[in-house]
Amino acid sequence: MKNKEEEVNENLQEVADQTVDQDINAGENATEQNPMAKLEADVAEMKDKYLRLYSDFENFRKRNAKERLDLIKTASEGVLSDLIPVVDDFERAIKANENEENAQKIREGNLLIFHKFMKVLENKGLTPMQDLIGQPFDADTQEAITQIPAPTEEMKGKVIDVVEKGYTLGDKVVRFAKVVTGA
Structure with missing residues (x-):
């Protein structure tokens, strides 16, 4: 089943083809004598321009929507890649804290990681x-x-x-x- 856009395009193309055929058959003298044929040719030309413009706009809209989806998918990539070193620091701290008994060293390590984390967020x-x-x-x-x-x-x-x-x-x-x- 054809959608409305395809039907309209086919109808407009048929009208344009008929108008062009009429203009060719009638000749230039007939066009000057018959203003209706000239008007039909102008209408066919305008419809053709409209269809091309509509098609260009639809292509632009589809391309823009695709670019927007890609941007949304990768928008947080920069933040996440900057946070990965902080996660690595947390993992190293957890591993180092397993055997550490001095609470002051643990606290200092946690503060260093916290400040690094806050700096990344402030940079963003x-x-x-x-x-x-x-x-x-x-x-x-x-x-x-x-x-x-x-x-x-x-x-x-x-x-x-x-x-x-x-x-x-x-x-x-x-x-x-x-x-x-x-x-």
Whole structure:
């Protein structure tokens, strides 16, 4: 079963072929004498241009959709390849910590890996929200999980504690900071 687009294309092609045949048979003098034949030729030419333009647009749309899917599939590749060395460090630390009894060395190793991990994230544009305590509550970047009586009068409506850090990627909030506000 043919779809509508194929039927329209066939019909337009038949009309174009008929018009061209009529123009050839009638000759140039007949075209000058018969304005209808000239109009039909113009219509056939315009339909042909329309079909070509439509076909080009459909090809562009399909190519664009394919490129967009490829981009989505590989968008996180850069981040993941930068995180692989951090995973390797974690694996080495876990293996080294199996026999280590000195907690200070374990803590220092974990801090080194943590800082390396945070540096990778910051290089990709992810930044933690800093210095929220004492600042006015901002519903655009923070989520108030509870309110407690403010320790001082000036702390009313301000952030008293941060339960979970918030993060931004450029100007976009990736994760809202979960805070406690003063009532």
